[in-house]
Amino acid sequence: MKFIHSAHADGKRLVLVITGKGRTKPDDDGPIPSRPGVLRRQVPDWLTRPPLASLVLEVIPANLRHGGDGAFYVYLRRTR
Numbered sequence: 001m002k003f004i005h006s007a008h009a010d011g012k013r014l015v016l017v018i019t020g021k022g023r024t025k026p027d028d029d030g031p032i033p034s035r036p037g038v039l040r041r042q043v044p045d046w047l048t049r050p051p052l053a054s055l056v057l058e059v060i061p062a063n064l065r066h067g068g069d070g071a072f073y074v075y076l077r078r079t080r
Helices: 003-011 036-047
Strands: 014-018 054-061 071-076
Touching: 003 071, 014 036, 014 054, 036 054
Parallel strands: none
Antiparallel strands: 014 071, 054 071
8 A cells, every 4th residue: 555655646657566476285175176366366456446546547457568467557646
């Protein structure tokens, strides 16, 4: 949250958020399997909900050269 607030206050319009792709656990054979990439799945949701929703215009997956599936471009609203 601090990163997004700081970038918005500095007048930035685009930031790159790197979440990573997540790790697979080869020994995860428990009764409830866990899916890798918790941050990759949750960060876009967190960015589009309050309190950050008022600052974030759009969240889209990054280009392969900027992290691909493990990163997002976050477009910020203009400072008023």
